[in-house]
C-alpha cells in the first residue's frame with residue numbers, strides 16, 4: 001500500500017487496505033425518517049417557513065404549486081442584515097456574522113433519495129443554485145458562495161425532507177483559499193490549469209473514471225480522503241458553475257443520475273455530503289490580486305463525499321486522512337453496478 005499526494009489540496013493521504021476488512025470500520029446508514037405531519041418543508045406547511053427567496057412553480061393537480069423553494073434558514077449561521085465590520089481585540093479579530101444562509105427545499109416529496117431524482121428535479125435544482133449564486137454575488141461584501149448538501153442525518157442533516165443549503169461567506173474559506181492558491185501556482189508554473197491536466201490524465205488512464213460524456217466526467221480522485229469519494233467536473237476548462245450552457249447542464253444531469261444510482265446501489269443508500277467548489281466573487285484585497293486571472297486558473301468541480309469511514313484522532317488532530325480503499329477499487333465496485 002502507499003501514501004498518495006493530492007495536488008489540489010496539497011496533502012498526503014494514507015491508504016491502508018487491511019482496514020477494509022474490519023467490519024467496524026464502515027458506518028452503515030440506518031436512516032430514521034421524521035413524520036411528514038411535523039415537517040415544515042412539506043407542501044401545506046409553508047406557514048412555518050415564511051416567504052420564499054425563490055420558487056419553481058407549475059400547475060400541480062389543477063392548481064399553481066411549487067416544485068422547489070428556497071427559503072432563509074431559520075437558524076442561519078450568517079445573515080445579510082449584518083454589517084461585516086472587522087474589529088481588533090488584542091491579538092484577535094472579530095466581526096458580526098455577515099453572510100447568507102439559505103435552504104433549498106428540493107422536492108415536494110418528504111422522502112426521496114437523489115438516486116430517484118428525474119431530469120426535471122435535477123434541472124430545477126441546478127436552476128435554483130444558479131439563481132441564488134447570481135443574486136447573492138451582486139452583494140459586493142460576499143466573496144464566496146457555495147452549495148452544500150448533507151444527505152441523511154449521519155452526514156449532518158437535521159431533517160428528512162430533501163433539502164440543501166446555499167452559504168455565502170464574507171471571506172474565502174481556508175480550504176478554498178488553499179485549493180485556489182494551489183491552482184494558481186500550477187497555472188503560473190505551467191501555464192495550464194491544474195484540473196484540466198488532472199482530467200486529461202484521468203481520461204487517458206481510464207482507471208478511475210466512473211462515468212463520462214461529452215462535457216462532464218465523474219472519477220474517483222487519485223488521493224481520495226474518503227472511501228468512494230467522487231469528483232464531478234466539466235471536461236473543458238470552466239471556472240464558474242453559473243456559466244453552464246444548456247447543453248452542459250443536460251450533460252451534468254446525465255452524469256449525476258448515473259453516479260447517484262451507482263452510489264446507492266454499491267453502498268446501500270449511504271449518507272453523503274456534496275460540496276461545490278467554484279470561482280469566488282468580489283475579491284479586492286491586495287492579498288487576492290492574483291484572482292484577476294481566476295477565469296484561467298480556477299476550474300469548478302463538485303465533491304461527493306460518502307460518510308462511510310469513521311473519522312478518528314489522527315484525522316482530527318493532524319488532518320492526515322487514512323483511507324482503507326484505493327480509488328481504483330472503488331471505481332471497480334461502482335462500475336460493477
Ligand SMILES: [Zn+2]
Pocket residue numbers: 036039040041042109110161
Ligand atoms: Zn417533509
Ligand SMILES: [Zn+2]
Pocket residue numbers: 193194195196197236237238298299
Ligand atoms: Zn481547467
